[in-house]
Amino acid sequence: MKHLLGVSALIAAITLAAWAWLGTGFDKLLPIRASEESFYVDRLLGMQFYVIAFLFALIIGFMLYSFIVFRRRPGDDGDGDHFHGNTTLEVVWTVVPLGVVLYFAVLGTGYLSDITSPETDELVVEVTGSQWNWRFDYPEYGISSAELFLPVNRQTVLELTSIDVIHSFWVPEFRVKQDAVPGMVHPLRITPTETGAYVVRCAEICGLDHSYMLADVSVMETADFDAWLQSQMAPPTGGLAEVGAELAQVNGCLGCHSIDGSENTGPTWLGIYGEEVYLADGSEIIIDDAYLRASIIDPGSQIVAGFENVSMPANFGAVLSDADLDALVAYIASLGKDKE
Amino acid sequence: MVIFSLGIIRGIVGQIVGTAVGLILVTLIRLLMGLPAWKAEPAMIIGALIGAVGFMIGVGALSDWFKWMGGKETPMHHGPPTDKPAWTRYFSVDYNHKVIGVQYAVTGILLVLVAGSLALIFRTELAQTGLQYIEAATFNTLFGMHGIVMIAGILLGVGGMINYLVPLMIGASDMAFPRLNAFGFWINVPGAILVISALFMGGWDTGWTGYPPLSVLAPMGVQAFMLGVYLVGISSIVGSANTLVTVAKMRAPGMSWFRMPIFVWAAVATSIIQLTATQLIGLSFLMVTVERVLGMGFFNPVLTAHAIEVGSPPGNVVLFQHLFWFYSHPAVYVFILPGLGIISELLPVFARKPLFGYKWIALSSLAIALVGFLVWAHHMFTAGMEPFLRIPFQFATMLVAVPTGVKFFSWVGTIWRGKLEFPTPMLFVLGAISVFLIGGLTGPPNGTVTTDLYLHDTYWIVGHFHATMFGGFIFPFFAALYYWFPKATGRMYNERLGKLHFWLILPGFWVQSLGQIAVGLLGMRRRIADYDPALGIQNGHVWITVAGYVIGLSVLVMIYNLAWSARKGPVAAANPWRSRSPEFQIPSPIPEHSYAEAFVITGEPYDYGLPGATYVAMNPSAAPAAAD
Incomplete structure (x- = not known):
């Protein structure tokens, strides 16, 4: 009995110390909370941390106490107390933890429902991942963007997909994440609560430049967001090449193709239009409109020598319209003229 | 020659x-x-x-x-080869389970060293933000290689413990199928060579999970890795079948199921998983191989030119993950159940007390093995499977905590009111409990979907599973190496170096583990070569890297200790730990045929402190000449 009191005091002391630390320090363990979902996640995580702190104290407390009090004295070759177990105790420490984990599972189910249920008046943003780019489309407004703009305090449903491999949409301050899977569209609902700048970080290994598959996020007041929408919906003022430059940005082309002649994963675009080049199979072609179109839609068909081991996403044909292709080709052609 | x-x-x-x-x-x-x-x-x-x-x-x-196919008799040769030095038997096919056990364990340690060294390379890179020493492509190959070589090393370590210990503990002269046993060990060697050769075939960038479509598009190294895993998987299947038959049919008279040493229960639970789940990882990797070379579109929804040529319909990405995790989740219980068995096996010896709740511990191993088959999709909460399916997997996952908790409570009950001694094996057992506690307690937040949506694919997960692997395998495996070292070599290890090993690796691992958990909570993603210092995780990474080097150093201390002691250490007594287990009732090193005569089990295995209780009734002629 004396021992049980001693160990209980030790466990209580460790537990209270851990709880006191959690009380002041929990928020510092995590990024700021910037979405409604983040409050649910942190509440459930926080509750689990308190239980974890107690269980940690329980086991470590018993162990520490035993090391000190039940250590073998020098010269004592005897054995410990002889008992084989205690069925009541076993039942208790099976049933009580069962209850606790079931409680958390039920609670977690409710929270999951809270953070995934659609509200009316959602903003729809189509998010397309590709190696190694994020593209954001606002289908209600006909806008495409390389940066994600969101209005504060309004639920947005991100409809995630990918054109090549699996990516995962994650803004740590919003907490929740969802994979962007090729061939499927999955929703992720977020209601931002804090205006400011954040970063989407791809959370699923997606090849060479996975670390740098980032995109800026800007959460704005509703009026600012509406103003941004208006500015984007104005018809393009520049020519076809300028539209193409925008498309190259949004679709991540420039992640692999430089426009200043520097080396990168894919061939540079500077001054290639109208050039004669050798292909990987040894044949020689002239880079013209038809070749560029074909290479965007089916990049594996005519690979330029020296780039045999690079694979460009094979699926741009599905996300780019005929007009888009014209604009991109016009943009690349405009880079060719600069050289002369 | x-x-x-x-x-x-x-x-x-x-x-x-x-x-x-x-x-x-x-x-x-x-x-x-x-x-x-x-x-x-x-x-x-x-x-x-x-x-x-x-x-x-x-x-x-x-x-x-x-x-045999030619109709020739092949009488079993016993003992070291007669025409060449005795040590050569460890480098050739030998049918003695103790030799095979040592072969497994030593190969396992070698692979763990290789995998650990790879980790130190990319940990050095991660100590600073930016890319300093290696390129992104190398980094990607290294972490995948670290994972899969470590898994192979752990499987071999598990094979070492089971092959060496199970026949000894149940009083069998050998495993049921000695030739199959040798086959099961040796198939690992070409497998390991293949996996490591992936480094020279362009590497690969998918990590050890090999998710398509990335693995369908990855460099050819992915192919070497998957075929290597396939071969190692064959070893798991034949080895586990051998273990189950051995335990079922070859136990000493009087050894009922509930009188087996507790480690044997863990070996049985592990073998059930290996025998029934390994096929699924083989299948899923084989499908990727076929998709790559024959263009069959099982997984990739975006048809490659080759797939269009052969007329394949588009595939389903998520299907692969179901097949893969149906093995790869239970596999983690393959890694840890034997280690948890070692903890349960050693605690009574060094506490001088019966194992608390023997039947509960034995059945909790089976419970973990069985529930472990129903939780695989908790790796896929963000993967885009049917959303409501996440709920049943959440409940099943949380249930794993219950039998795991039973083990912790029973271990605490075992040391309570004992007379604890702290030689190196006991230190490692207690260290294992503390480390496995970190791993266990960080599990449930991944089990509830809401919180997992944040934690998935972060360093929180990295910290969680490294703690379960170290607590469930590495620490107990080291405990087992020190504990049975005198039985295998006939000599004692150096206690002082053993303690140095422990007091380096324990704080080293705690710092590494808690560091990984902390940077993960702050937003550090898995499998990235470079990170954003704005997350406030730079210092954490320095701590993790330094701790990694301390762990590496401690393992070198152990290898030096064991290598030196095997030749120069003091001669070991038959039963240095005053254990009741059968293998400690015969001389050290254990003779070629283990037990000169069969023994009979007459009592409970862990009746320490009960005067006059016997477990193993040896024929007097087989008893050690000098007990001390």
């Missing part, structure tokens, strides 16, 4: 010859079909498979079976 008397040399030559035969065969067939002669990937696959067969023929693992 003396060197060719070593089976492993003949095996490697066989693998090289077999690989060449495969390359030539594919090239010839292509020539005959009028295709361009050289195509690297199919040639490499056929080369790898024939190379593996070449290794097994060269090493001699198939010799007896070939002779």
Whole structure:
């Protein structure tokens, strides 16, 4: 009995110390909370941390106490107390933890429902991942963007997909994440609560430049967001090449193709239009409109020598319209003229 | 040629010859079909498979079976070879389970060293933000290689413990199928060679999970990795079948199921998983191989030119993850159940007390093994499977905590009111409990979907599973190495170096683990070569890297200790730990035939502190000449 009191005091002391630390320090363990979902996640995580702190104290407390009090004295070759177990105790420490984990599972189910249920008046943003780019489309407004703009305090449903491999949409301050899977569209609902700048970080290994598959996020007041929408919906003022430059940005082309002649994963675009080049199979072609179109839609068909081991996403044909292709080709052609 | 008397040399030559035969065969067939002669990937696959067969023929693992086909008798040879030095038996096919156990364990340690060294390379890179020492492509290959080589090393370590200990503990003279046992060990060697050779085939960038479509598009190294895993998987399947038959049929008289040493229960639970789940990882990797070379679109929804050519319909990405995790989740219980068995096995000896709640511990291993089959999709909460399906998997996952908790409480009950001694094996057992506690307690937040949506694919997960692997395998495995070292070598390890090893690795691991958990909570993603210092995780990474080096150093201390002590250590007593287990009632080192005569089980295994209780009734003629 004396021992049980001693160990209980030790466990209580460790537990209270851990709880006191959690009380002041929990928020510092995590990024700021910037979405409604983040409050649910942190509440459930926080509750689990308190239980974890107690269980940690329980086991470590018993162990520490035993090391000190039940250590073998020098010269004592005897054995410990002889008992084989205690069925009541076993039942208790099976049933009580069962209850606790079931409680958390039920609670977690409710929270999951809270953070995934659609509200009316959602903003729809189509998010397309590709190696190694994020593209954001606002289908209600006909806008495409390389940066994600969101209005504060309004639920947005991100409809995630990918054109090549699996990516995962994650803004740590919003907490929740969802994979962007090729061939499927999955929703992720977020209601931002804090205006400011954040970063989407791809959370699923997606090849060479996975670390740098980032995109800026800007959460704005509703009026600012509406103003941004208006500015984007104005018809393009520049020519076809300028539209193409925008498309190259949004679709991540420039992640692999430089426009200043520097080396990168894919061939540079500077001054290639109208050039004669050798292909990987040894044949020689002239880079013209038809070749560029074909290479965007089916990049594996005519690979330029020296780039045999690079694979460009094979699926741009599905996300780019005929007009888009014209604009991109016009943009690349405009880079060719600069050289002369 | 003396060197060719070593089976492993003949095996490697066989693998090289077999690989060449495969390359030539594919090239010839292509020539005959009028295709361009050289195509690297199919040639490499056929080369790898024939190379593996070449290794097994060269090493001699198939010799007896070939002779049987020819109707020849192959009497079992016992003891070291007569025509060459005794040590050569460890480098050749040998049917003694103790030799095979040592072969497994030593190969496992080698692979763990390789995998750990790879981790130190990319940990050095991660100590600072930006890229300093290696390129992103190298980084990606290294973390995938670290993962899969570590898994192979752990599987071999598990095989070492089971092969060495199970026959000894149940009083069997050997495993039920000694030739299959040798085959099961040796097939790992060409497998490991293949996996490591991926480094020289362009590496791969998918991590050890090999998710398509990335693995369908990855460099050819992914193919070497998947075929290597396939071979290691064959070892798991034949080894586990052997273990189950051995335990079921070859126990000493009087040893009922509930009188077996508790480690044997863990071995049984592990073997059930290995025998029934390993096929699924083999299948899923084979499907990726076929998708890559034959264009069958199982997984990739975006058809490659090759797939269009062969008329394949588009595939389903998520299907792969179901197949993969149906093995790869239960696999983690393959890694940890034997280690938890070691903890339960050693605690009573050093607490001088019966194991608290023997039946509950034994059945909790089975419960973990069975529930472990129902939780695989908790790796896929963000993957895009049917959303409501996440709920049943959430409930099943949380249930795993219950039998795991039973183990913790029973361990605490075992040391309570004991008389604790702290030699190196006991320190490692207690360290294992503390580390496994970190791993266990960080589990449930991944089990509830809401919180997992944040934690998934972050360093929180990295910290969680490293703690379960270290607490559930690495620490108990080290405990087992020190504990049974005198029985295997007849000499004692150096206690002072053993304690130094422990007092380096324990704080080292705690810092590493808590560091990983902390940077993960702050937003550090898994599998990235470079990170954003704005997250406030720079210092954490320095701590993790330094701790990684301390862990590496501590393991070198252990290897020096064991290598030196095996030749120069003080001669060991038959029963240095005053254990009641059968293998400690016979001389050290254990004789070729273990038990000169069969023994009978007359009591409970862990009746420490009960005067006059016996567990093993040895025939007097088999008892050690001098007990101390």
